[in-house]
Amino acid sequence: MASSDKSFALRRLHSLLGVIPLGVFLIQHLVINHFAVAGPESFNKASDFMWNLPFKIALETLVIYLPILFHAIYGIFIAFTAKNNVQRYSTFRNWMFLLQRVTGVIAFIFIAVHVWQTRVQAALGHHVNYDMMADLFSNPITLILYVIGIVSVIFHFANGLWSFAVSWGITQSQKSQNAMAYVSLLVFIVVTFIGLRALFAFV
Numbered sequence: 001m002a003s004s005d006k007s008f009a010l011r012r013l014h015s016l017l018g019v020i021p022l023g024v025f026l027i028q029h030l031v032i033n034h035f036a037v038a039g040p041e042s043f044n045k046a047s048d049f050m051w052n053l054p055f056k057i058a059l060e061t062l063v064i065y066l067p068i069l070f071h072a073i074y075g076i077f078i079a080f081t082a083k084n085n086v087q088r089y090s091t092f093r094n095w096m097f098l099l100q101r102v103t104g105v106i107a108f109i110f111i112a113v114h115v116w117q118t119r120v121q122a123a124l125g126h127h128v129n130y131d132m133m134a135d136l137f138s139n140p141i142t143l144i145l146y147v148i149g150i151v152s153v154i155f156h157f158a159n160g161l162w163s164f165a166v167s168w169g170i171t172q173s174q175k176s177q178n179a180m181a182y183v184s185l186l187v188f189i190v191v192t193f194i195g196l197r198a199l200f201a202f203v
Helices: 003-017 020-038 040-051 056-081 091-123 130-136 140-167 174-200
Strands: none
Touching: 003 091, 003 140, 020 040, 020 056, 020 140, 040 056, 040 091, 040 130, 056 140, 130 174, 140 174
């Protein structure tokens, strides 16, 4: 396989994994967290249900950890090697290109910290429940950093939908790409609302 063909294939795989399974997992994760809006008992039941899923470790490894490692590592490579294409795309699209790379780096750091504060702590014997999360967010600095992290992750996903549609030939015309930009914006607004509402339910 030629170098350009290999790069194209890797970029398409990178884009695909950002939507399936990672995008699907992101929405599912935020929806589970959103149960906190209904109170501690509701969140704890939802959290315990996810924790007690059969084959959980295998599912997490195949659906979350391996895809996110590839997506993150290759994404960081793109972030530090790619250049804005001012001849092909508008100034707006170049800003989106830049923000996609910046939020990707923020998302990588945020997810690593979040995994340490939740999944790793659970593996060490701590019970991840409403009280644990409420205690975590009682620190205003942590709360602010989580707002930045959540918004960055959601923007990265929503804006990535536009790139995914282009990479996979779903939106080839300028009109369809413009329409996809509005779809991405709508996804960003809706999912951000869910994510931040869930976050502040712990405060």
